Amino acid sequence: MSAGPRTPFENKFIEWFDQRLPIFTMMNKEYGVFPTPKNFNYFWNFGAIAMFMLVTMIVSGITLAMHYAANTGLAFDSVERIMRDVNYGWLIRYIHMNGASFFFIAVYIHIFRGLYYGSYKQPRELLWIFGVVIFLLMMATAFMGYVLPWGQMSYWGATVITNFFTAFPWVGEPIQTLLIGGFSVDNPTLNRFFALHYLLPFVIVGVVFLHVWALHRTGSNNPTGIEPKDERDTLPFHPYYTMKDSFGLLIFAIVYCIFVFFMPNELGHPDNYTPANPMVTPAHIVPEWYFLPFYAILRAVTIDIGIPFTDITIISAKLGGVLLMFGSIAILLVLPWLDSHPVRSARYRPKFRLFLLLFVVTVLVLGKVGGMPADVPLFHITKDFVFTTTHVAQIATVYYFAFFIVILPVLSRIEVVKPMPASIHEAVLKCQSSCGGNA
Amino acid sequence: MRKLLLTSLVVSALCALVPVSAHASEGKEYPLPNVEWSFEGPFGTYDRAALQRGYAVYRQVCSACHSMKRVSFRNLSALGYTPDQIKSVAGEYTYQDGPNDEGEMFERPGRPSDHFKSPFANDKAAMAANGGALPPDLSLITKAREGGADYVFGILTGYGAAPSDVTVLEGQYFNKHMAGHVIKMPPPLTAGAVTYEDGSPQSVEQYAKDVATFLTWAAEPELEQRKQMGFKVLLFLGIFAAIMYAVKRKIWAKVH
Incomplete structure (x- = not known):
């Protein structure tokens, strides 16, 4: 937004305008000639x-x-x-x-x-x-x-x-x-x-x-x-x-x-x-599809956390669910510091890539169970223990947070990367010969 | 990139597999009938004759208890009625209007701009007359129920003798497709109850199919216009996208 050096425009009106408010210079700099990676x-x-x-x-x-x-x-x-x-x-x-x-x-x-x-x-x-x-x-x-x-x-x-x-x-x-x-x-x-x-x-x-x-x-x-x-x-x-x-x-x-x-x-x-x-409550209340993963996290918490052997509850199941739901988004704010691995792209980080795709599956699974009623029985594990959608949501929630809190910091320390190209244009040239050259 | 797409596909396939046996085995489940509708699919349009027959069924049967507050007589032109026919249909109902210059409310015959007249003054009156159950307004019923027209057809044809595991109390009826399998609406349709002038079979199935078509129109009167416009829009976007793809290829050809 600073004035900076300006190349004059040929059109007289644009030049007159741009001298007083360099909107055309700015647009040209940010959207015209703006250098953008070619790949x-x-x-x-x-x-x-x-x-x-x-x-x-x-x-x-x-x-x-x-x-x-x-x-x-x-x-x-x-x-x-x-x-x-x-x-x-x-x-x-x-x-x-x-x-x-x-x-x-x-x-x-x-x-x-x-x-x-x-x-x-x-x-x-x-x-x-x-x-x-x-x-x-x-x-x-x-x-x-x-x-x-x-x-x-x-x-x-x-x-x-x-x-x-x-x-x-x-x-x-x-x-x-x-x-x-x-x-x-x-x-x-x-x-x-x-x-x-x-x-x-x-x-x-x-x-x-x-x-x-x-x-x-x-x-x-x-x-x-x-x-x-x-x-x-x-x-x-x-x-x-x-x-x-x-x-x-x-x-x-x-x-x-x-x-x-x-x-x-x-x-x-x-x-x-x-x-x-x-006066009439719908059979089951569900939010719009784009909120379902977070709704599943909210409902995944079913136990109160309290001081053992007493009746004192510190965090009720409801509060726990709400905290996890807000936390599931808030944790994204600190993601740059949870993943401190120097290499950015998952292309060169096979382990990160695997865990990330698993994370995507987890979010989709959360979305699926978020749209279903709670505690829908899926199958028997033992005679008395029935595996339900709530269990699915709980496992998925654990992975959701483990991905950020455990997996990413650990991978940041231990993951060995695949060989990387020296520059973007080298990667593009290499890709053209080996991966069919898509622009 | 290709690998990534492949993985995403596998991922989505896995997700589709997750809900193995979602339903608990509480009583028998009856899947909704899958009726073939003239308005289904991207090219579907309303069958005008079915709409007119459906309107006759609605008028002579459903409208005794169910309101249809969001549809006006003038909308009936979409069914193929002439302005004069619409005027005379509207004129058969009386509406309270006013106040006039003397401050009095007065009765007048209906006009094409009037909404369909509700059978009851308000919801309480409707419930009092129907054993405590409120007959829902039908303007949006096919959009407000899972299954749409199939659901309406299913309810209208889903009556029968109750199986042993369903308790049906006084003033209730067994219906396969109602939630809980119990409904307070008596079976509304009987064969021959509505006279068809075009020679269509006067059976419960035919009535149900026609009235479900009519109710779908009432809920989505814009359906035909919407689909027609959709084709024009997609054609435009398709050609535009093809041009932009060619432009992009040409510009990028020199790169690397």
């Missing part, structure tokens, strides 16, 4: 895709807000009015509804990319932390957005999730009361959730700005995890990556549109097409 694979598209989804959500969301009424007596009807009577209202709403899912899909792949290629490591720790903050803000925004249509899952999801906070001693209940604006989920809850659901996306935009700023400070990581050394390792961002990102984005948009136009309710829950009713 990105398609995993590197998902940052741009996530950005596209953020804009899509804000634009469709603002349009929906023009027709939505944040009042418990009107909310459900106003959403149905959007679906039936507003011109192309169904399109805008299905774009927004499925957009939330596809935003999370993009971000989950983006996070996985970061993990696999070690993008969180020195000097990109802050970049990573901003990313985790964006993820947290997205979760809060998505949760509050899901409450707005005021269907059965909206209401009961809000009730269950705000109830987590009561697990904290002393401060818990006041926090919950403040959050829902009363003693049960009601009109004040809906009003403040709508206000915050409108506000938080712009906070996300702000943190995304910091995220991108930090990225442009350190430069991008790349599949080898080796820093670019000279100009043979990099390409200008435009046209190479603007065009590659556009292609990747279009493929993503095709999948997204298949959902929007041909199966718009596939990712949602039928119960949310029944208006909220505080």
Whole structure:
């Protein structure tokens, strides 16, 4: 953002403008000639895709807000009015509804990319932390957005999730009361959730700005995890990556549109097409699919932790679950210090690669059991001991945390890496001769 | 990269295997019938004749207890009715309106812009008249139930004699597809109850199929427009993506 040396523009108006506010110089520096490693694979598209989804959500969301009424007596009807009577209202709403899912899909792949290629490591720790903050803000925004249509899952999801906070001693209940604006989920809850659901996306935009700023400070990581050394390792961002990102984005948009136009309710829950009713509890309350792994961690804790041989409970099962659930995301904040192995990319770290893929399986398994009722019996181990989904969730939760707290620090000390290329362009040349040369 | 994709595939395959036997063996489970619907699949559209027959079944049978608050008479034009037909259908109902200039509420015949008239004044009245059970509003029923139209068809055709392990109390009926297998709605359809003018069979199955089609339309009136637009959008994106792929190949050809 500093002025720096400036090359004059040919166009008179642009030159006049740029002398006074060097926006064109900045854009050219950051998105035109910006040196970018030449060996990105398609995993590197998902940052741009996530950005596209953020804009899509804000634009469709603002349009929906023009027709939505944040009042418990009107909310459900106003959403149905959007679906039936507003011109192309169904399109805008299905774009927004499925957009939330596809935003999370993009971000989950983006996070996985970061993990696999070690993008969180020195000097990109802050970049990573901003990313985790964006993820947290997205979760809060998505949760509050899901409450707005005021269907059965909206209401009961809000009730269950705000109830987590009561697990904290002393401060818990006041926090919950403040959050829902009363003693049960009601009109004040809906009003403040709508206000915050409108506000938080712009906070996300702000943190995304910091995220991108930090990225442009350190430069991008790349599949080898080796820093670019000279100009043979990099390409200008435009046209190479603007065009590659556009292609990747279009493929993503095709999948997204298949959902929007041909199966718009596939990712949602039928119960949310029944208006909220505080007197009728749904058979089982589940959050949206993108929260299921964390929901499984929450429910995995089934025992109180107390002082042995007394009745004193220090951490109730409920509090334990809530702490683990928040901890499962908070632990990402310190990941750059848990994994201090000097080599970034999993390409050269076979053990890390194996444990990381196992971690991905674990998260998917958590997602699967998170969507099922608790304690569903799976099979008998002995005659009396039945293995249930809760046991699956417990084992998966243990691995989730062990991966960060035990496996990564140990691997940082002992893992021997595979031979590495000296530079990015050497890796590219080697790949062309041996792995079929994909650009 | 290829190795990574392969591993991811194996991983997803393993995940699909995880829920081996999810269901506990509590009573008999009846899978929903898998009916072939005209509106299924990416090319599916509503069968207009089925919609009109379904509307007749709804009007003559379902609407005695079930409201359909979100659908207006004017929406019936999508079923193929003319404006005059719609006007006369709406005119058969009376609505309370007002207040007029004297401050009085008054009754008037229905207009195309009116929503379908609910059979009961409010939920309490509906429950009082139906043994404590609330007949759900049907505007969104196929979207609000797992299985959609198959579920509606299943409920309407799922009555029968209760097996020994299901207790059916006074005012209740056994139904294969209701949660808990017990429902308070008496079997609503009997063969021949609704007269079809187009010669379609006047059987419970046919009624159930037609009314489920109608209810799907009521829940998703935009379905045909949505799919049509979807094809245009996908065509556009597909061509655009192909062009961008060619552009990207051309630009990158010189690199390395």
